[in-house]
Amino acid sequence: MKQVSTISDIRSGVAELRAAGKTIAFVPTMGALHEGHLSLMRLAKQKADEVVVSIYVNPTQFGPNEDFDSYPRQMEKDLKACEEEGVSVVFTPNDKIMYGSGERYFGISIDELNEDMDGGSRPSFFEGIALVVNKLFNIIEPDVAVFGQKDIQQFQILSRMVEEFNHDIELVAAPIARANDGLALSSRNAYLSDKERKIAPGLYRALQYVEKQIRDGVDEPKLLLKHQQDELEAKGFKNDYLNVFSMDNMQPVQKLEPGTTYILAGAAYLGKTRLIDNIILDL
């Protein structure tokens, strides 16, 4: 496995694989790799000959009061994990390489798709993600890129970017990796105290409960969702959102129609830790 940090080195690394006739699947990460990331790499391996991973904590997707500084960083451990998964090249740029040191004049703007869900709670979050992923796509030019379904709004927004910007890349969503008690794996789970960790699976359980009610026939889930939010608050969560969203435009939906795909998604804080989770509802 190669580890490279400059753009010219990653381009040569990819060019070598291309020259050998290999297809390339790309897994962009912010490091602090857990079993969820490893499942993305395994799926990537099924989709192409070689896997390229990036490890970069992207400053433009963090708000001023968010956890950029404290975001977990463990490069050596991450590199070892990539090696064990059979990754070919790991790209580990720094901020200067990714964004230069001078003025930044160009931005990517997103309408509607980022107004609600995590975009509603984290202004400019998805524009920062689009900015860095657009760069990474142009640097690496993979055939396939793999993202986690856990960040479903990110996946939908990036799929739309690929379409509108004409990136010649197939995006693949990997299923949510969960702990035995159902908690969606996340690098931010490392922030949880033992007590919070015990409460944390409640978010997924709330989603599962709502899913069951909807599958049993509830088509206007507003009160049901309100009730589950109250339950979560009673357990010690501070709710951000818990709602059903359109798969197309990421807007909240009041009335569910059969034959349609929705996202049932929630975000809630335990202490300072923000947890998200979702279930895709094919009705």
Added chain:
Amino acid sequence: MKQVSTISDIRSGVAELRAAGKTIAFVPTMGALHEGHLSLMRLAKQKADEVVVSIYVNPTQFGPNEDFDSYPRQMEKDLKACEEEGVSVVFTPNDKIMYGSGERYFGISIDELNEDMDGGSRPSFFEGIALVVNKLFNIIEPDVAVFGQKDIQQFQILSRMVEEFNHDIELVAAPIARANDGLALSSRNAYLSDKERKIAPGLYRALQYVEKQIRDGVDEPKLLLKHQQDELEAKGFKNDYLNVFSMDNMQPVQKLEPGTTYILAGAAYLGKTRLIDNIILDL
């Protein structure tokens, strides 16, 4: 020469050239090709093995009261001209192929660089150009792309986009092609009446006059520029701007410093026709 209109056909066309080990220079145009465009193609031919041209009148770079509908279109004549220049593939998409028929959620925003000059007079002009060129770059993935120095602000903005978005493409500026009397060639010159056509070279003569004064030592050209604007108005022009701009951030400059590169640029209307021209000043 191949003419193709769909994204999959242009991608196959380019892939065939790539498979034969050829490098590719790309010349994006809005058609209505004149000697200026042909000079771009000839320069492109010097920079790479094969030349790919696009002909597409991009709606997103026209304002609501601009000349999108009346912009000259002459596809057959243009294709013949490309063939005569030894172009390998011409890409002639329609609006549905370039922009789809549904909602558009993604935009490219530009700060500062588009505030003045043509960006000041034509709001969202450069964001429309960036949008379509970013798409074309991702569709064609050339080694080199050739643009005219006549659209110097476009060239500078796209160079910056290539840097910030990490397109792996070298941008090349071709010198301004001029008629015998000095008028910069432009598809919009076709709009000029015989009388206007006779007056039109006055814009370049004004720039040349200012250039000479600056090279002779004028370092605060404000009054000089004002005087030339009055002269242009007296000749029948309606001035938009005539000024010296920073090559770095495209902002107007009051005091010129030796050892610095500036753009001396003007835009003026003759009737409804907007003419632009510029001279690069390496002081």
